Amino acid sequence: MSRESLKTLLHPFASGTIDPPREGERVLFLGAEAGFVLPEGFSASLSAVQGFRPLYRQLLSQRIEVWPEIEGEDYDAALVLCTKHKGENEANIAAALSRLKAGGLIVVAGGKEDGIQPLRKHLEGFGFDIRHMPKYHGVAFWFMRPVDVSEAVSKFAKSPVRVDGRFHASAGMFSHDRIDDGSELLASRLPTNFTGDAADFGAGWGYLSVELAQKSPNLDRLDLYEANHAALEAAKANLAENCPNAPARFFWHDLAAEPVKDRYDLIVMNPPFHEGHAAEPSLGQAMIKTAASALRGGGRLMLVANRGLPYEPVLAANFKESGETCRNARFKVLWAKK
Template identity: 35%
Template sequence: MRSTRLSLALETGALALPATGALAVYGPHDADDMAAFDKTRVKAVQGHFPDHRRLSAMGFDMAAEGPVEGASAAVVMLPRSKEQARAMLAEAAASLPHGAPVIVDGFKTDGVEGVLRDLRARLPVTEPISKAHGKTFAFVAGPELADWTAMPREVEGGFRTVPGVFSADGPDRGSVLLAAALPDYLPGYSVDLGAGWGFLSRAVLARKGVKRLDLVEADHAALTCARVNVTDPRARFYWADATEYRADGHADHVICNPPFHAGRDADPALGVAFLRAAAGMLSPEGDLWLVANRHLPYDRALKELFQDVAEIGGDSAFRLTRAARPIRRRR
């Protein structure tokens, strides 16, 4: 557990925090991540909507993005993306007074050993504490990580992305396949469920008959990119948990390339939750346009949720599906 490592580091004096001032915590996911710290001092940054909402409900002072100004120390909980981890570390160090401590915590599965190695090549780092499949260590804030600062990039098609968002190097193959398979005519009200940085949304808005498109995305950084990439006045943007989002009225179409990882672990149930949400927000004659990896077990859920289910294309890795006429069950 992360809290065990952090508590051990602080209790033994291996790492120390200033006695006063706010503590900036980047990337926490749950209460365990925060257990070692005084809640009244924490100012946390978490852009993933479900984690942000959960921690906010526990009484933590939350922001969707940084930097945190006025903090006396920072804790960076490493994400899996190396580029995003570097950007978080650079942001934390740049926002603190020179010489203030930056504590780094990460799991081996998230690449903490590589980050430790890269930091040691640039600046002094404390001896790491290794426990519970991870490491905790610290360095002092200074200018050494300035070149790790996150910079927006332009990818194929003129889209903007930032480090850490899904498919930051360009549109993923599944989304490209689905965009090409969408019909020329998509009349009415559509929802891009899990819209990311807006690739599929732009494809939807290029079709005839679209009156409105909701972009629903849990990753605040990705949605910020989508606002830049999709400037059509028919688009509306929602930072939300897609599995709980309720469309404003019955949608005519839902377009979806659902995730199937929850945190570090594969979780096909997350994709199924997207399918249930899609079925629940569609009109009686509405349809779902779906791309998913072929190995994912969505067939049963689709048949339980829709009267008409048809494979419409794909390739060896991805399946394209149109599912229409959601089944309404009596309560």
């Protein structure tokens, strides 16, 4: 999300088109990101919500009051910053409608790539009186919360999806409606009867951790690291359902920026590689370096990646040994030894 969309979101206030919330009022900011400056006269208290750990930490550094999940209700207004995930945007709209007082102001903004226009038209279909304006290569629209929002909330609220009859995941999480093909390939190569301390880097909603715990039920420890707070909460539930006796711990963590204190004998991961709509391997490369520092001597890293991603050089530079276990038409499973 660029800062352009942040400026788009606040432009209706900055331009004087709508009055800013005043002192004593409470504003809920969903999908909040750092880097914004509140317009003159915007003196209400702001409660930001951001479940992605790197963005959460940026908001903290800006001294913004922020939570990973929504706290409280009866807000006077809401700001919704859209993302590229349609389901996440709709869920945030449903949350804003549910948490605001009747008559409260809701302002939504995003770019074309965020589906802002279809979202506005969808809301207009519920009879909401929506005003909008383009600015900074995006669109902001706003409306007052009606008394009865039950139809819109029921349409936009997202229930967890049941995956493979064993897992629950939700919109906005990686591969929320199916087992990822790359993760499935890596799972087929996980060790059986592993004993020792293991970690799942970028654990998502817990698929690889469940597979490892089931293949190696006598492992000593299994630590899950994940930057998406909602996905980590789903992983807790999925481990509890599928492997209730697994010695699991859960860390809401930015593996590219926050050090890992514990040391492991095995780390598994399917690192993310997208920044926006383009392939960007730097995050995976950073996670590989973090894994190298978190492994004990002789410890092993197992990861899956798209075939075209250049992870081999960083593996060779940070491990004593490394190589490829297998590949198919789309993915490769790589290994490295500390």
